[in-house]
Amino acid sequence: MKLDELRTLVVAVDTSTDMLACAVAWWTPEVFLDDTPSRACVEVLSSRDHACRRRANVELIETIDAALADAGMTRGDVGGYLVGRGPGSFTGVRIGISTAKGLACGANVPLMGASTLDACAWSAWQAGTRGRLAVAADAMRGEIYPALYDLDDEGPHRLFERERVVKAAAVAEEWAARVDAASLQLTGDGLVRHGALFEHMGLMEHALPRELWWPSGAGLLSAAASPEGLAAAGSTDPAAVLPVYTRLSDAEENERRRLGLSESPNAMLTGVAEELAGRHLQFRPMASADAEAMAELERVSFEGAGHAPWSATAFLSELDPDAAAARSWWVAHDDGELIGFAGGMVVDRDVEILDVAVAASHRRSGIARKLLAHVSYDAQVLGCTTSSLEVEDGNEAALSLYAELGYEAVGRRRSYYGAGRDAIVMHASLPLVLPLDPASPEPTAASARDWPLTVPQRSASELDLIARRQPVLAIESSCDETAVAVIDAEGNLLANQVSTQIDFHARFGGVVPEIASRKHVEVIVGVVDAALEEAGRSLGLGEGPLMPSELAAVGVTQGPGLVGALVVGVAFAKGFAYAADKPLICVNHLEGHLYANKLTTPDLEPPFIFTLVSGGHTMLVHVRAWGDYEVLGETLDDAVGEAFDKVAKALGLGYPGGPVISRLAETGNPRAIEFPRALNSRGDYRFSLSGLKTAVALYIEQETAAGRTIHLPDLAASFEAAVFDVQYKKAKGALRETGAREYCIGGGVAANPHLRRMMIEKLGRQGIRVTVPPQHACTDNAAMIAVVAGEKYRRGEFASLDVDADPNMTL
Incomplete structure (x- = not known):
């Protein structure tokens, strides 16, 4: 962890399993190379590890507070946070990471992530275990997260490249067939559910004591402090810390089947696309009924281009499930009219863009970008790492578009489009450089900046202005939009930021709860950053964004809504409020819609x-x-x-x-x-x-x-x-x-x-x-939540930090 001081107080938490792991420690870098520590010394001051089934969001903040008190410290002494990134319970991982993001953002300190499997291995090492260790972490659905380590006097060493999820029976057979099966030592909470299976395969003889089957706070600290842990952590920016996913959402698994794939890859990122679209357009996979309209658009778009346009039959052939190479074709339509399409073919980890066309009346509105975004996303799911295409030399609009997306000219095909009409061959690495909807903030805006942020030096008049305006920040994450707003004591909206997922969910015909939750975890830091930046400008502050410590309170939607989505907002808000030492205000989403009318009619x-x-x-x-x-x-x-x-x-x-x-x-x-x-x-x-x-x-x-x-x-x-x-x-x-x-x-x-x-x-x-209400305050937004939060702040209606999301909250 890159820290300004040689010794820093660090709080480590992990909620990936039924064990709430929490420890407070001094963290001291030992060796510096290019101003980056290659190893750190950890001195644990206190630990509050305890079983916590389904209550992590209720108990986490109070556990951190108690662990700090045990160590004789306060929240103001903390110089950094560490969180277990999983793999583990989807909800549990999100609670830990969302809370940790809020803590780090609220305190403006570094956040580091570490593997929960590594934490299990280090917990075993600290207990004196040496030799070959097998970790079987529970993944539900009859599956486990298997991991093998060699434990020597230096610590655990991975014998695998990346986390994966496998049926428990298959892992038991695989491990039983190993030449060292007789001496294999087992640990992990998967043994609770599948112990009999491993016993049947003769693998439980050297199982570690049951109390070592779960990760510990001390183990998480050691995992992060090791050279491997420091190398894997990368940035200490909270925006960059994401869960370890080993499978796609069920909806995305169905997408893979649509693309002709039967199994998920072992390593997944967030499972969500970055491209965003305006609500007036729809993007969906090509269907056979689109072939005629696509052929007509092709004819009109490329008339006189020097090559024969694709026919409807040619487009239909692209849907052949028995084609030798996988394809991805997407169409854009408006009011039922097909206005654009793009498609590509996968060849040896490269997606070759076969055709792109947009109706003349809809050009220069980002449609081609979004179509290519969908095709390239499919290509990544299919294992592609690059993309290639040909474009006619002299087609400046197309060349400019592809250059903006990250394509570079790598060759030329003479007379490809007819005598004297060359094709420029272009190549790009995936993912493409995709622009975002200008109405939405850059999801990872914070990662482009140094972290922690530089604390602005406020003048006395600026401090007085902030104190009088009493800004309240509000977070809304009940469904498929991550929204953050800031309102002042007079009801003036100082900031209103929304990151929408609408175009991504459109490919599935409706909101996919699992994807919505993943996206909230990914973008929430960036949206909060954007709102604080906007609030600073609105207040006329001369330097930097409004800081968390300058807020009067933090509000958040508690319910109703999608539980996985609500959990992210509530966990982040609690961590943010605790670290910034600000009161927390819980808001009923339905009441927010009611109060949105006060944005139009204050009286x-x-x-x-x-x-x-x-x-x-x-x-x-x-x-x-x-x-x-x-x-x-x-x-x-x-x-x-x-x-x-x-x-x-x-x-x-x-x-x-x-x-x-x-x-x-x-x-x-x-x-x-x-x-x-x-x-x-x-x-x-x-x-x-x-x-x-x-x-x-x-x-x-x-x-x-x-x-x-x-x-x-x-x-x-x-x-x-x-x-x-x-x-x-x-x-x-x-x-x-x-x-x-x-x-x-x-x-x-x-x-x-x-x-x-x-x-x-x-x-x-x-x-x-x-x-x-205003048009922008009808759909889910944080402005309406901020209005309610502002009213509650003035009435002193604050929530305790043990609240949880309430998906069934009523008006």
Whole structure:
């Protein structure tokens, strides 16, 4: 660990297993080469290792605090953190790493990661074990993470290159067949679940004592301090510390099957793509139905290019599952119209880009980049490390694009496109240099800078300004967007940053929880950094970002939402708040959608009626006072946003469905198709959309069977009308029954212009003041969480650091 001082207080934690490992130690580098230590001496001051099944997020911070107290230290004395990166329990690894990232960011100190398997081996070494050691760490699903080490007087030495996951039975057979099987010493928490299996294979004779089967804090410290550990750690920037994954998410495993692969590679990165797309475009794998449109776009794009365009038959042949080389083809479409495509063929760990085309009306908008991003991502999954292509000499736009992506000219093919028209051969290493959506911060922005950050020297007037403004930082990670905002005491939004995953999930037709969680872990540091930078600019500070120590409090979405996604935000926020010594504020995501209306109407006050329409919730609420909510009715099945997504998927319009259906409905006739309005009787405030969804699917099936072309604008407009008519009628009834004279709306579907316009016009004619949140505050965002957090800060409603995510939290 590169440290300014020769001796630094380090806190080590690991939550990858049922053992919560925690130790506090002095860390002293021994040898410096190029100002980098090659080994470190560790002096353990205290240890709080203890069994902690499924309670790591509840107990971790208090365990760290107790270990520091045992050592006679405080959080302010800590000069660095160390975390076990796994492999292990997916949730456990994320809790440890997210908390550690928050701790390091909040204290502005280095963070280092180390292998949990190495920690197990070092724990055994510290107990006096020498010789050949086999670690069998539990991976669930009947699998283990196997690892072999040689333990001599210097320490454990790996006999494997990278972590992997294997069926326990296969590992038992493999180890039993070894020539040294009789002397093989076993350890690891996988022996708890699979001990009988290893016993049957005659391998448990030299198993270590049960208390050594789990990693320890001291073992983690020794693993990180070894030359191998220091070499593997790399950067001490919190943004660069990521979990050790040995398998892809299930959704990505299905992608591999689509690409003709049967097994996952042994080493995975985060399993998420970096490319981001605007919501108006959809990207998906090519299907046979695209061939004709692709051939037409090819003909128009390359007319007069000097070579024969691809035919529909040629494109269809690219989908042949028996092709000798693997292929990846992606298409881009807008409102059902194919506007671009790209494809490549894998040849000996290189993906050769075969064809790229974008409609003239959509060029210079980043579509080709995003298509190539998808193709190159598939290629990496297929094991490729490079990419190659040919482009006509003189095509400056294409040459410039490919150069920006990392391609370099490596050769020339004379007259490749006809007499005197040469092709430039270009080559790039994977991953490509991919630009991001400008609305999103660079996910790993911090890794491009020195860490820790330089602490700004504030003037007295700047310090006074910060104290008066009382900035509160808020984190939102309930679903598929990592968002961070900063708000001041007067309700001014100082920063609002969002890193969206929407285009990546679009390839699967909806949010994949496991991928969402992985992406949150990957980008959260960068988004927090971007928000603090923006807040510093908004406050007019002369130097550097707003620092964690300058915040008044830290807020975070506690629930409801996807548990794996929520855990990341909550764990990071707790570590961040603890290290910065700031109060923690927990926010209900649903209440955030309600409060988003105060961004538009600051004087909004109860009583009023509120409709929440999002991808996961549909409810009608009587807001009697802030914090006093009566839920009048909820959906019995699908939420409104969910129904939009399912209808769009049935029509092949991509994900998310709301924006594309809204655009189609602009030119459609809402009375063209009579779809049902469920639970539409007076006084019934419940919602049901499954019947409507089924009616739409039946209509599509009947029209297709009859050979009639479906007029998408009419279908979209009629579907919207069926949904929104019910929303209006129930809101009108609730206003009449309660006597409230104000109405507001929230959630992703609240961004729909037709719903907003209808509610404002129809209810406005009845003397009801209608408030709608800003468009950017309808979908999941941290601005709305910051508004609630700011209110709670002023009321002194703080949370303890033993809180956990609550995926089922209600309003």
